Amino acid sequence: MSSHDEKHVERVVRLAKFIAKKEGADLDVVLTAARLHDLVRDCKNHAIESAERAREILKEMGREKEFIEAVVHAIESHSFSSGIEPRTLEAKVISDADKLDAIGAIGVARAFLYSGERGRGIEETLKHFEEKLLKLKDLLYTETARNLAEERHEFLRLFYEQIKKELHQLETEENTESNVSDDKHY
DSSP states (O other), X not given: OOTTSHHHHHHHHHHHHHHHHHHTXXXXXXXXXXXXXXXXXXXXXXXXXXXXXXXXXXXXXXXOHHHHHHHHHHHHTOSTTTOOOOOSHHHHHHHHHHHHTTXXXXXXXXXXXXXXXXXXXXXXXXXXHHHTXXXXXXXXXXXXXXXXXXXXXXXXXXXXXXXXXXXXXXXXXXXHHHHHHHHTTO
C-alpha cells in the first residue's frame, strides 16, 4: 500500500472524468493523462518524469503529436510542486482531480501513509498540512472541483484543528504534571 498507488490513480481517473464531463474538457486527453500522471514517483520532479515517460508510451502507441503534447502538458502541470501552470482546460482538470484526492478523509489517510513511507512523525505531517494540503482548495481551477472541495476541505480543516488541539492538550497536561512533581521537591 502506498500513498500514490493504483487506487490513487483510479480515484484521480474517476474525479477527472466527472470534472471533464461537467466542464466540457476533451475526455480522451483527460483520461489518458489521469491514467499516466504518476508513472514515475521517486525522483526530484515526478510530474516532469511521468510526462516524459507518457510521451514515450504514447509515441510507441502511434498517437498523434497534438494529442501527445496535450497529455504531456496535463501531466507535467498537475503537481502542486512542479511549478508549471496548467494552460489548457484538460490540464486544469488533471490538476484539480489530483488535488481533490489530497484533501478530505482520503487526503488525511494519504498524508499519513506518505509520512509513514518517509519516516515522518505527526508534527512533520501537520507541517505538510500547513504548507500544502490546507492551501489546495484555493488553488483549484474549475468550478466543479471547487464545489467538490468544499466538504473535503472542511473535513481536512476540522481534522487538523482537532489533532492540534489534542497535541496541545497533551503538552499542557505534561507541563502541569511536571510542575506539580517539581513542587513536591521543595
